[in-house]
Amino acid sequence: MILSDRDLKYYLEKSWIKIQPLREDTVRENGVDLRVGNEIARFKKTDKVFDPDNPDPSFFQTEKGEEFIIQPYEHVLLTTEEYIELNNDVMAFVNLRSTFARLGLFIPLQ
Numbered sequence: 645m646i647l648s649d650r651d652l653k654y655y656l657e658k659s660w661i662k663i664q665p666l667r668e669d670t671v672r673e674n675g676v677d678l679r680v681g682n683e684i685a686r687f688k689k690t691d692k693v694f695d696p697d698n699p700d701p702s703f704f705q706t707e708k709g710e711e712f713i714i715q716p717y718e719h720v721l722l723t724t725e726e727y728i729e730l731n732n733d734v735m736a737f738v739n740l741r742s743t744f745a746r747l748g749l750f751i752p753l754q
Contacts, residue, residue, distance in 0.1 A: 646674055646675075647674075648673070648674060649671050649672060649673050649674070652671050652675075652676065653671055655734070656671070660730075660731045660734055661728070661729070661730055661731070661734060662727075662728065662729040662730075663676065663726050663727070663728050664726065664727045665725070665726065666726075670726070675739070677741075678724040678725070678726050678728075678738075679724060679725040679726065680722050680723075680724065680725070681722065681723030681724050681725050682708055682709060682710060682723070682725075683706060683707070683708050683722075683723045684706065684707050684708075684709075684712050684720050684721065684722055684723070685704040685705070685706045685707075685720060685721040686704055686705050686706075686707065686718065686719075686720050687703060687704050687718075687719045687720070687721075688702070688703060688704060688705060690703065704721070714749070716748075738751055739751070
């Protein structure tokens with residue numbers, strides 16, 4: 645079940661979902677808007693195999709800044725300004741706003 649804004653606010657009030665910092669306009673009609681943080685990790689080109697269970701920091705380069713240019717076909721990891729904590733019986737999924745999707749950005753489904 646996707647929580648409505650009223651349900652999200654109730655879960656936040658009960659601390660079943662914790663978001664720090666929580667801004668006034670963060671909770672939307674059917675979700676939570678997160679803001680892109682100021683750190684990015686760019687994957688380096690390599691012939692080595694990446695092991696997600698044991699990530700090697702040499703596979704990516706981190707950058708900090710206010711703006712980032714993502715090149716075509718480049719894979720990056722972004723941080724958010726917010727820290728989120730969920731109860732064990734609550735799950736969440738991440739979707740990209742259509743504004744970004746129209747620019748050609750996407751989040752791969754696993």
